[in-house]
Amino acid sequence: MAMINVEDQVRVHVQDLGSGPAVVFISGFGLDHQLWDRQVRVLTDAGFRTICITQRGHGHSDHPLHGYDIDRLTADVLGVLKTLGVESTAIAGHSFGGQVAFHTAALAPQLVSRLVLVGSNAVRASRSAEFPFGAPPEDTVPQMVKAEETDRIAARYRLIQDNFATEPDPRVVDWLMSTWMRMPSWSAIACYHTLLRTDLIAEIPLVRQPVLQINGTADRVHSARGSHWLQSKLSDSTIVELDCGHFPMLESPDEFDKTLAAFLTG
Template sequence: MTERLVEVRDGVRINVRELGAGRPVLLIHGWSLSGETWDRQLRVLAEAGHRVLAVDLRGHGGSDAPLDGYGIDSLAADAADVLAARGVTAAAVVGWSLGGMVALRLAHEHPALVERVVLVASNGVAASRTPAFPFGVPADGPLNAILAAEHDDRITLRRSAVGDPFRTPPEPLLLDWLHRISLRTPSWAARAALRTLLRTDQVELLDGLRAPVTQIVGTADPALSVRGARWLHERLGTTLVELDTGHYPMFEAADEFDAALLRAVSAR
């Protein structure tokens, strides 16, 4: 594996892990975490004959953390710039949670660049209820509560934020690892990215979306409306894979998740 910093349009440096050769796959992580969480999938996909790139969103992991630039348009533009800088002209794009929203926006803004989209624990459209997406809860209540907790006690909040979305409590070592990764994301980046996660509504993008979409979701995911995922399936004719997990299918049902992921990115 190689790890490098790639400079994007506004001078921000995005950290990228890269492994393997073959058909490219871009992996985009979720809120406050990093490409490190894709460690197993980097190996599994590379061993299956893919060139795999796992980015750290700006403000996360080893990427630069400016004060601003965390809107969905900016995050998608970062991903496009990374692919261009690495000489990738078309890729399967896998986005988990917030990363799913980035993947959907990238597919809309750069249709020639995105061969297919895989949404993990995400519908790619919205994480909260909006006038156009009537699933989940309205954003303001949970957003304000999390922002206040992040301000008052960031360390405790992050422990809860990364641990609670599991179907059952994770093993302590796994929780410790995720907590450590999350704490690398500074408060200003986490707050801005959280606003993007909970206030973004991309329903209007669906009519123009050309890339085929696979969804891999957990039926016991407390952070995702399964009804919303099924609504997207009916709206777009997605391939919908439902696993008996929470928000972390790659950890909670790793073998099933890897099999579904390989089918999704390898389809012609």
């Protein structure tokens, strides 16, 4: 475990374990390295180096008041990899982390060899004229911000619980909540704006690496049609759909690990 400086007075938490080909994991909104606990164990046993980057505002990383736009979050990732001396890596991003992973792959194709998107449309998380999937941000952002400002504990608990395909084990929800509650309200509100207003469609031609999209068939967060739309525009993309919700690494771990390992070694 390490705290790595990415900006003046801003550090992010990094877990760097194993040796061999590198795989970077970026967790979704409010989550940290613990989300990938099983994948770290499986992949390090298989001869990979696993690097889990907890984004600023999340987990044990610093929680500055500003700096949550997609360019800054991606610069954090690139700064960490430079500090660690990583010259080539696969990157896996879950949900909001998928946007950051996609932007990283587009900006640094010489660094990113493969891209894994888990429960993420990557280029957009809301509807636009060019991306007609999901809800419009004009409706969603104010609702999310109001819920965060009014009762963030209840709002976050409800979001986590609703993201599973079936009624989750209360202990799992409590565990995810314990991580999510490390994220202060100012970080959450800023990240809601970034998540729901970021548009990376123009970067699709820049992502020529092999891309794997792992989606849950009962995922209520991201659009399955949006994933197929993205696949049709990428040069090398595969979609695997698992019988689960927004957390395939927790809900369908065996299938998730098998799919991920096959892609990384393919």
